[in-house]
Amino acid sequence: MTEASVAAIAELVSGTLHGDGERRIVGLADLRNAQPDRIGFVRHQSYYAAAKDTKAGALLVAEQIPTGASLIVVPDVDVAYAKVAALFHPTPRASEHRVHPTAVVHPEAQIEGPVEIGPHAVIGRCRIGPGCVVMAGVTIGDDCTLGADCVLYPRVTLYHAVTLGNRVICHASSVIGSDGFGFAREGSTYLKVPQLGTVVIEDDVEIGAGTMIDRATLGVTMVHARTKLDNLVHIAHNCTIGYDVVMAGGAMVAGSTSIGDRCVVAGRVGIAGHLKICADTRLGGGSVVIRDIDQPGDYMGHPLTSMRRHMRLLQKLREMVDE
Amino acid sequence: MTEASVAAIAELVSGTLHGDGERRIVGLADLRNAQPDRIGFVRHQSYYAAAKDTKAGALLVAEQIPTGASLIVVPDVDVAYAKVAALFHPTPRASEHRVHPTAVVHPEAQIEGPVEIGPHAVIGRCRIGPGCVVMAGVTIGDDCTLGADCVLYPRVTLYHAVTLGNRVICHASSVIGSDGFGFAREGSTYLKVPQLGTVVIEDDVEIGAGTMIDRATLGVTMVHARTKLDNLVHIAHNCTIGYDVVMAGGAMVAGSTSIGDRCVVAGRVGIAGHLKICADTRLGGGSVVIRDIDQPGDYMGHPLTSMRRHMRLLQKLREMVDE
Amino acid sequence: MTEASVAAIAELVSGTLHGDGERRIVGLADLRNAQPDRIGFVRHQSYYAAAKDTKAGALLVAEQIPTGASLIVVPDVDVAYAKVAALFHPTPRASEHRVHPTAVVHPEAQIEGPVEIGPHAVIGRCRIGPGCVVMAGVTIGDDCTLGADCVLYPRVTLYHAVTLGNRVICHASSVIGSDGFGFAREGSTYLKVPQLGTVVIEDDVEIGAGTMIDRATLGVTMVHARTKLDNLVHIAHNCTIGYDVVMAGGAMVAGSTSIGDRCVVAGRVGIAGHLKICADTRLGGGSVVIRDIDQPGDYMGHPLTSMRRHMRLLQKLREMVDE
Numbered sequence: 013m014t015e016a017s018v019a020a021i022a023e024l025v026s027g028t029l030h031g032d033g034e035r036r037i038v039g040l041a042d043l044r045n046a047q048p049d050r051i052g053f054v055r056h057q058s059y060y061a062a063a064k065d066t067k068a069g070a071l072l073v074a075e076q077i078p079t080g081a082s083l084i085v086v087p088d089v090d091v092a093y094a095k096v097a098a099l100f101h102p103t104p105r106a107s108e109h110r111v112h113p114t115a116v117v118h119p120e121a122q123i124e125g126p127v128e129i130g131p132h133a134v135i136g137r138c139r140i141g142p143g144c145v146v147m148a149g150v151t152i153g154d155d156c157t158l159g160a161d162c163v164l165y166p167r168v169t170l171y172h173a174v175t176l177g178n179r180v181i182c183h184a185s186s187v188i189g190s191d192g193f194g195f196a197r198e199g200s201t202y203l204k205v206p207q208l209g210t211v212v213i214e215d216d217v218e219i220g221a222g223t224m225i226d227r228a229t230l231g232v233t234m235v236h237a238r239t240k241l242d243n244l245v246h247i248a249h250n251c252t253i254g255y256d257v258v259m260a261g262g263a264m265v266a267g268s269t270s271i272g273d274r275c276v277v278a279g280r281v282g283i284a285g286h287l288k289i290c291a292d293t294r295l296g297g298g299s300v301v302i303r304d305i306d307q308p309g310d311y312m313g314h315p316l317t318s319m320r321r322h323m324r325l326l327q328k329l330r331e332m333v334d335e
Numbered sequence: 336m337t338e339a340s341v342a343a344i345a346e347l348v349s350g351t352l353h354g355d356g357e358r359r360i361v362g363l364a365d366l367r368n369a370q371p372d373r374i375g376f377v378r379h380q381s382y383y384a385a386a387k388d389t390k391a392g393a394l395l396v397a398e399q400i401p402t403g404a405s406l407i408v409v410p411d412v413d414v415a416y417a418k419v420a421a422l423f424h425p426t427p428r429a430s431e432h433r434v435h436p437t438a439v440v441h442p443e444a445q446i447e448g449p450v451e452i453g454p455h456a457v458i459g460r461c462r463i464g465p466g467c468v469v470m471a472g473v474t475i476g477d478d479c480t481l482g483a484d485c486v487l488y489p490r491v492t493l494y495h496a497v498t499l500g501n502r503v504i505c506h507a508s509s510v511i512g513s514d515g516f517g518f519a520r521e522g523s524t525y526l527k528v529p530q531l532g533t534v535v536i537e538d539d540v541e542i543g544a545g546t547m548i549d550r551a552t553l554g555v556t557m558v559h560a561r562t563k564l565d566n567l568v569h570i571a572h573n574c575t576i577g578y579d580v581v582m583a584g585g586a587m588v589a590g591s592t593s594i595g596d597r598c599v600v601a602g603r604v605g606i607a608g609h610l611k612i613c614a615d616t617r618l619g620g621g622s623v624v625i626r627d628i629d630q631p632g633d634y635m636g637h638p639l640t641s642m643r644r645h646m647r648l649l650q651k652l653r654e655m656v657d658e
Numbered sequence: 659m660t661e662a663s664v665a666a667i668a669e670l671v672s673g674t675l676h677g678d679g680e681r682r683i684v685g686l687a688d689l690r691n692a693q694p695d696r697i698g699f700v701r702h703q704s705y706y707a708a709a710k711d712t713k714a715g716a717l718l719v720a721e722q723i724p725t726g727a728s729l730i731v732v733p734d735v736d737v738a739y740a741k742v743a744a745l746f747h748p749t750p751r752a753s754e755h756r757v758h759p760t761a762v763v764h765p766e767a768q769i770e771g772p773v774e775i776g777p778h779a780v781i782g783r784c785r786i787g788p789g790c791v792v793m794a795g796v797t798i799g800d801d802c803t804l805g806a807d808c809v810l811y812p813r814v815t816l817y818h819a820v821t822l823g824n825r826v827i828c829h830a831s832s833v834i835g836s837d838g839f840g841f842a843r844e845g846s847t848y849l850k851v852p853q854l855g856t857v858v859i860e861d862d863v864e865i866g867a868g869t870m871i872d873r874a875t876l877g878v879t880m881v882h883a884r885t886k887l888d889n890l891v892h893i894a895h896n897c898t899i900g901y902d903v904v905m906a907g908g909a910m911v912a913g914s915t916s917i918g919d920r921c922v923v924a925g926r927v928g929i930a931g932h933l934k935i936c937a938d939t940r941l942g943g944g945s946v947v948i949r950d951i952d953q954p955g956d957y958m959g960h961p962l963t964s965m966r967r968h969m970r971l972l973q974k975l976r977e978m979v980d981e
Contacts, residue, residue: 040531042553088519088521090519090520090528091519091520091521091526093519093528094518094519094526094527094528094529095526097528097529097531098526098527098529101529101531102529103527103529112439114437114439114455114760116758116760116777116778116794130457131439131455131457132439132455132457132472132760132777132778132795134776134777134778134794134795134812147474148439148457148474149455149457149472149474149490149778149795149813151793151794151795151812151813151830165492165494165513166457166474166492167472167474167490167492167508167795167813167831169811169812169813169830169831169867171811171830181514181527183510183513183514184474184492184494184510184513185490185492185508185510185545185547185813185831185868187829187830187831187867187868187889190811190829190830190866190867190889191827191829191864193866193886193888193889193906193907195740195886195904196734196736196737196739196740197736197737198734198737200902200919200920201884201902202884202886202902202904203737203740203741203744204740204744204749204827204864205736205739205740205743206740206743206744206747206748206749208686208743208747218514218527220513220516220547221492221510221513221547221549222508222510222545222547222567222831222868222890224831224866224867224868224889224890224907226867226889230688238524238525240516240518240525242516242569242571243510243513243516243547243549243569243571244545244547244567244569244587244868244890246888246889246890246907246908246925248888248889248907256523256524256525258518258525260516260589261516261547261569261571261587261589262569262585262587262605262908264890264907264908264925264926266906266907266925266943273523274523279569279587279589279605279607280587280603280605280623280926282908282925282926282943282944284925284943297589297605297607297623297625298605298623298637300926300943300944302943313637314944314959314972315972315973315975315976317976317979321979321980322979324979325975325978325979326637326638327638328978328979329638329648330638330640332648332651333640333644333645333647333648333651334644363854365876411842411844413842413843413851414842414843414844414849416842416851417841417842417844417849417850417851417852418849420851420852420854421849421850421852424852424854425852426850426852435762437760437762437778453780454762454778454780455762455778455780455795470797471762471780471797472778472780472795472797472813488815488817488836489780489797489815490795490797490813490815490831504837504850506833506836506837507797507815507817507833507836508813508815508831508833508868508870541837541850543836543839543870544815544833544836544870544872545831545833545868545870545890561847561848563839563841563848565839565892565894566833566836566839566870566872566892566894567868567870567890567892567910579846579847579848581841581848583839583912584839584870584892584894584910584912585892585908585910585928597846602892602910602912602928602930603910603926603928603946620912620928620930620946620948621928621946621960636960649960649961650961652961652971653961653963655971655974656963656967656968656970656971656974657967
């Protein structure tokens, strides 16, 4: 069990300590059911009453408040909470080398140092970095490369020659490196265009359950570092997704489109192929994007307009059918 | 093979028997290719001619019609058909205990009575109730609880500490308990917020193929009893889905939203986060919901309006570009 | 390694050879990094400069251009490229019989050698034609039939009694034959209607990763020959998808709808149930289809109109909120 002093936690979150820094904390707590060896958090003033009476040993809070708990005052409680929660509930990481006897591992797979490979995993002639956790039923194709500390939840499939950076998390049933949807039309039928490229997923990317990322026709489908994809997202062949992008559930990007850094794509947004979406674009839920976006900002709808205009358009459309 | 008398079937469906109740029925039949030991059903008058000449031993029908078959007259043929079809084609249920030798079962798993566990399933330190059928390649995490008579089709993944009630059906490749999509923004990057809650799926829920239900950040993502989710549905963290809800293919609900009892959500509807959708709301296909709904009724579109207004809006929009 | 003369390649693509036909070609090349035993392709005039200086032994090109390479002039470079790429990078096909020892194969399965069955596959009492490649963790239910040369990527699930024709490709995590979403409403709750039909996938169909195709209530859910489905597509029970149809990522079709031959359905299109979409219909991205379509053409939007009108409607809506 992880244990830390209140002072150490204050340092972890760059907070200001008020009260006893020596208390030992072993986990998180709900304010109302807390024990003295737990730390709680106070996001809103509505919790001040509960905070006053809590038995928690420490609290993360945005300002000093009356309570018997030690206080760690931070500018952003959410950020501090994320760090403290990750301290006590870290992402899985292999500390000792364990390969389940039912896993099928290619004899030439290069597995460096402690890696956990779960039951019925199938590991091709690939490279896996230290600390990786490969859970039950994961398939990793030949010529894949996984950096350090990746976590592949059950039933993830990596086709051949996919590259994951460090600390990449792939949730269950996600698929990386499936064939791009490429066909050449000959008369009224379609010929499959072999998909000879690959996929690169950079450091600290998280990929949601049931999310599908296709390999490039030639070249690379790229997901840059620290980007987070939710469940049931579809990234088509030859896309480039920038750094620190967030894409929510069901968002889909057609082939060869690039999404700039720090874009936020809400749920069920569809983005057509061969577009360029500039950095710092935020797209509201359900939007349909069929043109390039070259100005950062908040957009929504179909037609895609600024968020403010979109809300006015909705209002005008409502008025058209008011009774 | 299941066998029942016409009289017993009439009782099962609370129907009125006309004709011979002693006939033995062993299965369903198409009217035109029926045998005397089969039961057919007549949904519309257009089938009355075929019903007259059928060789089926019995018919489910809404009113008395001329035929040589015994008749079971019921107020709702669809409901009666569902019951009779389920009699002859019941949902799979384990009657004897069978664990495939290739399954990996935690030695401390508590498995009560007859359970079928298929090849390559991976069963953690969990509890599984009697009658459950766990098919090939299913993964069940530690601390999960399954009630009686659940059916998990191939390649379902339950993360740790997920609870299923009785008679829950999960179709292939569905995932329950994956991390909610929760991040705290620090500068231009995102910190993962550990998802420490869980998922509760109550009795008689059916979950479609490739449907994803995320665990709560803290607390519970809840799907109440008898709700039916179609394929490729996404339920985000901390949602509450009411009793007897129906959600069709590709419907998606963002975080912390609650859907009231008996709602009907059509295909590809997107519902934003932190909303309350009241009971008995019906949402038409492709709707985008960005506000609470506090009046039951039929809604559709974006802007979301009553179904009637939405149809008028579509007409007005068409007229705007008529030639 | 596949090897072919330039003349043989010219014949394969029905092209006109200019230059040395005896050169031996062993693979594809990028124009700039080519070796003399490689073939490149020139899609646009913008590559003519690179083509002039290339070291590739041969080029696929739409007209004669100055270069030291042998030329194969073809009317459609994309089609010729697809054929040549497939020559050097063919779809996987079993040439020798190999069943991985961890696969679980029903003793009565009829497997007409040579077939490759990967680790942890689970094969019911089914028929599998010669040349099929069944990868890791695939599940094939009882009474399924697979024609020749099918490829099932990892973790595909076929429920029982599904039929695949010849050369069908199913990408990872796709599911075929899951229960249709059929319920009979009794009061405020729903009774499951057993789904007793099946799914037929004809020759040369390709099914994307995470795509779900439900079995029929009674009868057949049909996907006709040569149709291509992208990732995360949902085909509900009792649909009929015509010949040579293309459906892009996230497209969804509700129950009992038929899609005519040669239709093109773009990404995230939703099509309601019980509709008929005529042959040669093309639907733009994100469209919502709630009526039959009986005239071929290009349509988009919601309301669904001709592509041209839809673009005008978007413009008019933008003008309504211009500032």
